[in-house]
Amino acid sequence: MSSPILISLDAMGGDHGPSVVAPGVRDYRKRHGGEGVRFILHGDETAIRAEMAKCGLTDDVCIVRHTDKVVAMDEKPAQAMRRGKGSSLWNAIEAVKSGEAGAVVSAGNTGALMAISKLLLRMSAPGLERPAIVASWPTPKGVTAVLDVGANIESDAAQLVEFAIMGEAFMTAVHGVARPTIGILNVGSEDMKGHEEVREAARLLREGGFGLDYFGFVEGTDIAKGTVDVVVTDGFTGNIALKTAEGVAKFIAGLMKEALTSSVTSKLGALLAMPALRRMSQKIDPNANNGGPLLGLNGIVVKSHGGATSAGFGAAIRVAVELARSDYMEKVGANLQRLTTLLEDPIVSSAEEPVGESIQ
Known part of the structure; x- marks a missing residue:
């Protein structure tokens, strides 16, 4: 059996936020099974829990970490790095940096995701x-x-x-x-x-x-x-x-x-x-x-399409899980x-x- 793993999710990223992220978790579990995989959802707790309830997701599957701060889809990377600390995107990546999570998935702002990931995780090759x-x-x-x-x-x-x-x-x-x-x-x-x-x-x-x-x-x-x-x-x-x-x-x-x-x-x-x-x-x-990984970082970061469906977000989760479980x-x-x-x-x-x- 694979070792238990935590996947960190930016629940507020993308065009649809929690209304796609929570169903994406459900879709991943339906297609690939939920054995040994749990999730940390970062963002507005009220909105996240409402979507979790619709999808039948419980606290033994999803941990909710509240923040009301969000990096906008049109925010410039430099601004995101200066003002993004404490946002759902920043916190999701921070969970990988600390070693709590094995990978992070976000459908959010690509430039901001890349910039903050590089800042927090650093590059693996000079x-x-x-x-x-x-x-x-x-x-x-x-x-x-x-x-x-x-x-x-x-x-x-x-x-x-x-x-x-x-x-x-x-x-x-x-x-x-x-x-x-x-x-x-x-x-x-x-x-x-x-x-x-x-x-x-x-x-x-x-x-x-x-x-x-x-x-x-x-x-x-x-x-x-x-x-x-x-x-x-x-x-x-x-x-x-x-x-x-x-x-x-x-x-x-x-x-x-x-x-x-x-x-x-x-x-x-x-x-x-x-x-x-x-x-x-x-x-x-x-x-x-x-699910396009940002390769070359000291940590696993997967970018989902901003307009992905729940099935699409579930596919991005699969990429993150497979990378985190591999060598x-x-x-x-x-x-x-x-x-x-x-x-x-x-x-x-x-x-x-x-x-x-x-x-x-």
């Missing part, structure tokens, strides 16, 4: 300026972890290797992949393609002795194919890729809806195809893969130490380094 945000990208094979998708605009070779280390451990802990394959997002799969940082990161992954299953360079089309389990890139490129995919998905969904409602015959066809359409919708539903932190720590040693005493590659860049 080279990382900010936590890396990981997205679980649906593919025909399941999901692919893509990181970073927005936190670190520029990343050097060492940071890209750190992303690979963290992404590999994430895929094992949360998605159960025993030996995840890793690729670096590039403008082509050939070794001579890309800028110096991605080529150096590739060399470090090949020769660094990290024990990772490095596949090589991958292109944008490989993400949705599921060519590798982990795709590594800088936050600028990753965020554009993610937003582009979301936009294309909405565009195609709109075209399908228009086509399936354009005539009586089309509507009849849509009715016959409804079971298959529902399965497809569930596969690409953002709520099904909700993720120890595994990452060992490989990051290996990287630090490697950078202090670099490997001299016998292979001739390619010169220049090429984009085709």
